[in-house]
Amino acid sequence: MATNPYQTYATDSLISRNRTGRLLVLLLWFLITCGIPVYASYLTHHWFNQWLVGLFIGLIGQAFVVTSTLHMFIIKVSSFSGFITVDQLKTFFGKNEADDDRNAYVVYGPGWHVSYPWEARESGRNFSLEEASETFTLDVQTSEGNLTIKGSVRMRANLTNAIAYLSGVASVAGDITDLIKAFLIQRIAEISKTTPDHEGGILAVLGTVKAINADLQTNFKNGISEFEDRFGVDVGDVTISSLMPSDALQKTMTGLSEAKIIADGTAILLGYANNKAMREAVSRGELAESNIKEARDRFMAASDNIKMDLSTNEWKVNIDGLDKLDPEIAKAITSMLPIAAALQPKPRQKGK
Numbered sequence: 001m002a003t004n005p006y007q008t009y010a011t012d013s014l015i016s017r018n019r020t021g022r023l024l025v026l027l028l029w030f031l032i033t034c035g036i037p038v039y040a041s042y043l044t045h046h047w048f049n050q051w052l053v054g055l056f057i058g059l060i061g062q063a064f065v066v067t068s069t070l071h072m073f074i075i076k077v078s079s080f081s082g083f084i085t086v087d088q089l090k091t092f093f094g095k096n097e098a099d100d101d102r103n104a105y106v107v108y109g110p111g112w113h114v115s116y117p118w119e120a121r122e123s124g125r126n127f128s129l130e131e132a133s134e135t136f137t138l139d140v141q142t143s144e145g146n147l148t149i150k151g152s153v154r155m156r157a158n159l160t161n162a163i164a165y166l167s168g169v170a171s172v173a174g175d176i177t178d179l180i181k182a183f184l185i186q187r188i189a190e191i192s193k194t195t196p197d198h199e200g201g202i203l204a205v206l207g208t209v210k211a212i213n214a215d216l217q218t219n220f221k222n223g224i225s226e227f228e229d230r231f232g233v234d235v236g237d238v239t240i241s242s243l244m245p246s247d248a249l250q251k252t253m254t255g256l257s258e259a260k261i262i263a264d265g266t267a268i269l270l271g272y273a274n275n276k277a278m279r280e281a282v283s284r285g286e287l288a289e290s291n292i293k294e295a296r297d298r299f300m301a302a303s304d305n306i307k308m309d310l311s312t313n314e315w316k317v318n319i320d321g322l323d324k325l326d327p328e329i330a331k332a333i334t335s336m337l338p339i340a341a342a343l344q345p346k347p348r349q350k351g352k
Helices: 019-048 051-072 088-093 098-103 159-194 201-206 209-222 225-231 247-269 275-283 289-302 327-343
Strands: 074-077 081-087 105-108 111-114 126-128 132-142 145-157 233-245
Touching: 019 051, 019 111, 051 074, 074 081, 081 088, 081 159, 105 159, 126 159, 132 159, 145 159, 159 209, 159 225, 159 233, 201 233, 209 233, 225 233, 247 275, 247 289, 275 289
Parallel strands: none
Antiparallel strands: 074 111, 081 105, 081 126, 132 145, 145 233
């Protein structure tokens, strides 16, 4: 759900409460305190025939009472903040119905406000209305390896649903990130399944960050209102900042990329456009595997960014007329070839 513009600049005008009743109680209390100097002047006039002295003493007493109790009627809330009190008369006389229970909590927005003196206040009932960012990291298993996803979700408390927010603030971040992770796992699985293997499923996923972010905005603007109502928040934005293969998968992808470069480079050396065209020539009998091997070795030796250390022993035996020899002699020659290979001196290893 897109953040309500009024919630972005949340003020106390969004809150519904009995402001008139609270103001009347404050005025009544002030009128009652005005009786202090009146009564004091009456007493001093009756006892000492000095009403002015009593009026002066009464005004001092009234000032003391006012300054000592005024804080019970006034609430000050700082900017971009909210505050909740408990109406103890409602909790005492309430009928334990759901509406009564909700109305027992009174929400105040930024600014100065008049409250009932019997509203209980606790310092821990302040909450911020500023947008907060919650980061998350997710590993998604695909058929080709793990993907590591990093992102963030930005949200703010909903002043008009502050009670739900304070009652669930401890779990709101974990629950929203769990919803996002579940969505991402499902979305990436769909992309992997609908991408043909020869087009590289993992590469297709890596190239869809923009599309996934668009899907996140669509789904979490239109499909998360139930979550927002439950936890009293406005979800402003959900963004994927990084979509990267794991270290092991990066090594695999690097190996696959190098193998493709070698195959295509070998084909070019042999005069073919790519590896596919070269393999088609082999299937038609126009090219031998030995030619491909020699061209591949030349390409790898000439490449500056792909190096390979090969130690190869090759034995080539060309005996004309072997099929005309005595069968026993031919069999003996054939059996000696593996022995000759085993007797070939092995390259010495460093340190030995």
